[in-house]
Amino acid sequence: MRIAVEDLSVALAGRTVLAGANLIAEEGEIAGLVGPNGSGKSSLLRTVYRHLRPSAGRVLLAGRDLAELRPAESARHIGALPQERGGDFELSVREVVAMGRTPYKRAFAADDAEDRRITAEALARVGMAGAAGRRFAQLSGGERQRVLLARALAQQPDVLVLDEPTNHLDVRHQVELLALLREQRRTTLVALHDLNAAASVCDRLHVLHRGALVASGTPREVLTAELLAEVFGVRAAVVEHPLTGDPLIAFDHRAPAAAAAAEAEAEAEAAAPGR
Structure with a gap:
C-alpha cells in the first residue's frame, strides 16, 4: 500500500x-528518514502509526485519510516498531x-492454529524461534528488538513503520535485519541513524x-558531502561501496563539526550567483 x-x-x-x-512511500518501497536527533523523525513516524495526532496536515493510506479509519482497521494495515517499549516484561x-494478531481477533479470543503458525513463522524470520518460551524480561536489548520486530511482522501489515x-x-543481526527488510518488499517507513545502513537498504531517503x-531523493542523490556538512555538521567523502556499489560515507573523525559546517557555508557562498 502507498503511504502519503x-x-x-x-x-x-x-x-x-x-x-x-x-x-511518499510507494507500494513496496523502503523510504528512509534520516536527520540529527530532534529533527522530527520519530514525531513523523508516530503520526503514521497513530500514536500522535498531527496539528495540521494528514496521512493517507492508499488514498484514505488515516484519521477516518477505525484503530483496528489501521492496525491491520500498519505494523510498527517504535522506540518506546510497552509493558510486556511479564510475558x-x-x-x-x-500480540501482533490482536487486530484480527475478537476481544479475549484465544489464539487459533493460524495465529500460532503465523507467530512461529515471525519468530523464525528474526532468528528467535528457539527463545519462544523464554520470558521477554530475560532477553538482551538486541533480542528484545528482534522479538518486537517479529510482533510487527505477525500483524502481516501492508506497511511497516520502524523507528531505529x-x-x-x-553487526550480524543488523545486516540480517536490513536483508530481511529488502526481502519483504513491503512498503516501509524507517528512521535510521546509521547513514550507511540507510544508503544500503532504502530506495528513497527523506532528510529532516x-x-x-x-x-x-535516492541515497545517491541525497547523501552528498555538502548535505552531510550542512545538516549533520560533519566532514565526509561519499564513495562507492566496493561490494555492493551503494554510496558509502567515509567520515573524517579528525575534523571538528564546526570546521565542516564553516567549510560548507563557504562553498555555498562561493557558488551563489554573482560570486
Missing part, C-alpha cells in the same frame, strides 16, 4: 517539532509476538533538519 504524508505538522507541549512535511516471547530498528543489534524536510 501531506503538509504534516506536529506540535508537542505547544512547540512545533515538525512543520509542513510532504513525502513470554511467544505471547509478545502473538537496528538499535541494540550486533530542525523539524523541516530539507531533501528527498
